[in-house]
Amino acid sequence: MFKFNVFLVFSSVLISHIRSEDPYYFIKQCSIKNSDINQCLKESTNHLVANMRNGIPELGLEDPEPVFIDEIHLALGSGPDGYRAIFKDIEAYGVSNCTITAVRSDIETNQFQFTLYIPKISAKAHYESSGILLLIRASGGGNYWGEYEGVKVKAYLKAYKVLGDDGFNYLKLKQIKMDFSVKEIQMGVDGIHNGNSVLQAALNLFINSNAQELLKEMKPHLKKKLLLLMNDFISNIFNHVPYEAFISDQ
Secondary structure, three states: OOHHHHHHHHHHHHHHHHHOOOOOOOOOEEEEEOOOHHHHHHHHHHHHHHHHOEEEHHHEOOOOOOOOEEEEEEEEEOOOOOOEEEEEEEEEEOOOOOEEEEEEHHHOOEEEEEEEEEEEEEEEEEEEEOOOEEEEOOOOEEEEEEEEEEEEEEEEEEEEEEEEOOOOEEEEEEEEEEEEEEEEEEEEEEOOOOOHHHHHHHHHHHOOOOOOHHHHHHHHHHHHHHHHHHHHHHHHHHHHHOOHHHOOOO
């Protein structure tokens, strides 16, 4: 036990030393002269993600899990009896366990496309609903859970450079887009407020029989929320890390 504690102390001191020697230890620099710069950028982004899982205090990033989303909306059918649901206080786990599988870039115009793979995302939320579903009045609320496996994400961003007061260039986001797909989905509700077991069973049957269709209906609103999170995350990195730490002209 003593040896293990000594090892932990030594490791902590070593990591602190490395971080103090290299303020951008969480970034792997790529050369513009690299014949396969996209491969280098892929490795650099995965290096950033690996460090992010342990926290990057220099960027104000601590525990990356869970990812929080305030609310998303679902609407099925029209008219006064159309089914409506609001999912609130969403917590998603597993997002940081992503791998960047491909990068395409145009360095001169600062355009980048990233392809990501996430094995599994688990989510939980509170929901409130109204309207009629499967001939049953489904007004009420309860708890929602979801398991999303085989998540593929494509993110495109365009940026521009500005000269900072420190003499280094910094990237600023000009445009960001994203899309995603999910291979397997399992979802369900429980803890329905009125304790209606018939309604709970009907909802779970409908949800799991139409999981991909429900995701399709939720996708536009969900993408808007995710884009806001991605914009904040990427802008935070760009604000703290000079362009020259990402890409060297040597």
